[in-house]
Amino acid sequence: xxxxxxxxxxxxxxxxxxxxxxxxxxxxxxxxxxxxxxxxxxxxxxxxxxxxxxxxxxxxxxxxx
Amino acid sequence: xxxxxxxxxxxxxxxxxxxxxxxxxxxxxxxxxxxxxxxxxxxxxxxxxxxxxxxxxxxxxxxxxxxxxxxxxxxxxxxxxxxxxxxxxxxxxxxxxxxxxxxxxxxxxxxxxxxxxxxxxxxxxxxxxxxxxxxxxxxxxxxxxxxxxxxxxxxxxxxxxxxxxxxxxxxxxxxxxxxxxxxxxxxxxxxxxxxxxxxxxxxxxxxxxxxxxxxxxxxxxxxxxxxxxxxxxxxxxxxxxxxxxxxxxxxxxxx
Numbered sequence: 001x002x003x004x005x006x007x008x009x010x011x012x013x014x015x016x017x018x019x020x021x022x023x024x025x026x027x028x029x030x031x032x033x034x035x036x037x038x039x040x041x042x043x044x045x046x047x048x049x050x051x052x053x054x055x056x057x058x059x060x061x062x063x064x065x
Numbered sequence: 066x067x068x069x070x071x072x073x074x075x076x077x078x079x080x081x082x083x084x085x086x087x088x089x090x091x092x093x094x095x096x097x098x099x100x101x102x103x104x105x106x107x108x109x110x111x112x113x114x115x116x117x118x119x120x121x122x123x124x125x126x127x128x129x130x131x132x133x134x135x136x137x138x139x140x141x142x143x144x145x146x147x148x149x150x151x152x153x154x155x156x157x158x159x160x161x162x163x164x165x166x167x168x169x170x171x172x173x174x175x176x177x178x179x180x181x182x183x184x185x186x187x188x189x190x191x192x193x194x195x196x197x198x199x200x201x202x203x204x205x206x207x208x209x210x211x212x213x214x215x216x217x218x219x220x221x222x223x224x225x226x227x228x229x230x231x232x233x234x235x236x237x238x239x240x241x242x243x244x245x246x247x248x249x250x251x252x253x254x255x256x257x258x259x260x261x262x263x264x265x266x267x268x269x270x271x272x273x274x275x276x277x278x279x280x281x282x283x284x285x286x287x288x289x290x291x292x293x294x295x296x297x298x299x300x301x302x303x304x305x306x307x308x309x310x311x312x313x314x315x316x317x318x319x320x
Contacts, residue, residue, distance in 0.1 A: 006108040028116035031109060032148035037140070039147035057108065059148050060115020061122065063090075064105025064132045065080030065219070065269035 001052040018045035020056065032059050066264050068101075068242055069157070069189040069210055071128075075100045076259070076289050078130065078244065079282065080269025087121050089278050094125050097272065097282030101128045103159055105135075106149050119152075130191060132159040137172070139179035146183050158183060159213070159246075159267075161193045169219040169247075173200045177207050184208025193246050196230035198237050205241065212241055213267060216258060217248025220270045224254035228261060235262040252281075252288035259292025260300065 002011055005024065014020035017033055017040055033040045034057040040048050050056070066073050079099040084090035094102060104122060109115045122129060131149035136142040139162055146158045162179055164172025171194050180190045184207055192204050196214040204212060214234055217223035225231060226248065234243055245258040246267040255266045266289055275281035 006110075025111045026109065026113075028109070028113045030116050030119040030152050032106065032152045034144055034148060037144060039144050039151075041151060059106040059145075059152070060109035060113075061119040061152060062105045062107035062115055063080075063082040063084075063118065064103050064134055065082045 001050070003050060003053065004055045006056075006058055012050070015049060016046055017048045017050065017056065020050060021045070021058070026058060028060060030061050033057065034059075066242060068191075073100050073128075073265075075286070076265040076293060077255075077286050078103065078246075078265060078267035079272060080267070081122070082269055083273035084278060087118075090273075091121065091125060092279040093272050093282040094127065096279040096286075098286050099127060099282075101130050103130045103132050103267070103269070104153065105132050106145060106152065128157070129153050129155060130157050130159050131155065132193075133161050133179075135163065136161060137163050137175075139175040139182070142175070142179045143182050146179075146188060147186075150188065156187055156189045157191065158188050159191045159193060170215070171195055173197065173203075176200075177203045180204055180209050181207040191244070196227055196234055198233060201234060201238060201241075205238075210241070211244065212238065213244045213246035215247045216245045216254065217250075219247040221248055222250025222271060223248055224250055225257055225261075228257065231258070231261050231263065249285075252284045255285050256288040256292035256295075259289050260295045262296050265289075 012020050014023045036055050075098050077099045078101045079097055080103045131153045133142040133145040136145055142162045162172045162175035163169050180192050183190050190209045191211050191213055192209050193213050201212050216225045242264040244265040244267050245263050249255050249268040249271050258266050272278050272281045
């Protein structure tokens with residue numbers, strides 16, 4: 001199915017967020033996820049199902065002021 | 066200085082953006098003696114750039130204050146804060162809700178709203194706000210224990226555009242830590258903020274964009290220390306007229 005990952009249309013087979021991170025080769029520990037504007041905690045990624053058209057945000061540490 | 070119950074030695078909080086290189090960032094952090102640096106969250110690619118940056122930050126051994134920079138609504142800021150808490154492992158959040166894209170001034174209505182939600186969720190909120198007293202009161206009511214009024218628009222380096230308002234904040238909130246956030250361009254600006262009785266200064270561009278960031282970090286630290294000591298020592302009042310400092314009594318007469 002097609003979802004938006006960080007704003008880019010992306011084809012994934014994964015059924016949940018944890019599987020999508022694996023499928024897309026996100027390996028770092030320092031990642032946070034949000035689905036359709038709602039924060040999804042690390043321990044909830046496995047049970048949070050994905051649907052076509054979902055907007056998945058994957059954020060990581062960055063320089064800031 | 067105590068911030069949310071934590072004893073902090075340095076009154077300089079330093080941003081980590083815009084340095085010429087990670088190495089120079091690390092040198093500036095060390096030279097400034099800062100104990101708190103601000104960081105952010107951005108979209109991660111599969112290259113893992115964020116993980117590398119996080120490693121560098123951890124090696125610096127200072128506390129991190131994640132921000133919600135770039136958020137224009139309370140909802141965005143709340144979600145970003147929740148994500149930051151998980152990644153950085155801290156309840157501290159520098160809360161920014163930007164209301165105007167030209168001068169990056171806070172949307173104080175969204176700010177108060179987000180501060181209330183986050184405080185209720187156990188966050189310790191450092192709100193980037195204007196120098197408005199009533200907004201300050203609302204933020205305290207919302208659960209904030211620190212206020213961070215702007216000195217001038219973010220990244221402008223204009224110094225303190227309204228020292229009187231900061232003085233009024235100091236008088237109105239005698240026991241609330243006040244941190245001037247944004248607008249500092251020069252060591253003299255930072256020194257002036259401290260002379261006004263501010264508890265600390267948060268700056269980034271002034272150091273990152275200096276010709277020698279590490280040297281500027283050290284200069285800012287000294288300016289902040291001098292300004293703080295000046296405030297503590299209670300400065301003399303200004304006078305309209307000259308008053309001789311050398312005693313007149315005992316002057317020789319030569320004519």
